[in-house]
Amino acid sequence: MKKLLFLALVTVTAQASIKNIQYFEANFTQNIVDDENKTITYKGHIKAAKPQYALWQYKSPVDKQVYILPHKIVIVEPELEQAIIKRIGDNFDFFSLIKNAKKIDNKHYLANFRGKNYLITINNSILVSISYKDELDNKITINFTNTNTDKKIEEKSFIPQIPEDYDLIKE
Incomplete structure (x- = not known):
């Protein structure tokens, strides 16, 4: 779960132009390399808007949507027919x-x-990318392509879409 929090980092572009950036949209490839040099690769699309909204739409190898909102994260997992809602203790402002x-x-x-x-x-x-090590010492690299920072993203894009018949898990 902590990995998802840190993924919100990508809602911004470089320090040189951050003062003018309000929106961020891109395709992403996320590689996770463990201590045995095994790699898991995820692909998808991200939308983000100031102050702290993000939607990670994972397409491969699983279908999943991760909504990062003020004070909570909502993970919708169609393959499991479930949604997880997790409260965030702090107010994360990744643009800053x-x-x-x-x-x-x-x-x-x-x-x-x-x-x-x-x-x-x-x-x-x-x-272009963000790299870091997670709490399990896995090396995470997120690469971005087809980046757009000019297109306005409506706040309604960040409203979680949870089908009524899904199991709801609150943490």
Whole structure:
């Protein structure tokens, strides 16, 4: 679950242009490499808007939607016919987190959040990837393509769509 919280980081682009960014949309590929060098790859699409809304739409290898909202996360899993609602104790503002990341060079920034370092890679002021290690020491790399920061994303895009017949799990 903590991995999902940190995934919200991608709702921003580079420090150089963050002051003007209100929306973020892209395709993503997320690679998770464990300590035995085994890799799991997820693919999908992300939409995000300030201050802290995000929708991760996983397409492969599983169909799943992860809604990141102020004070909660909602995970809709069609294959399991369930939705999980988890409260977030703190108010996460990832746009500010990235804005305060330290520049390493022209393409790399380093952000620290709750004791973990995140390497942010940009190219021409466009977010290209975020890399970090999770609490299990897995290496996570999220690569972005077809990035758009100009298209307005309506807040209603972040309202979880949970079918009535799904099991609802509250944590």
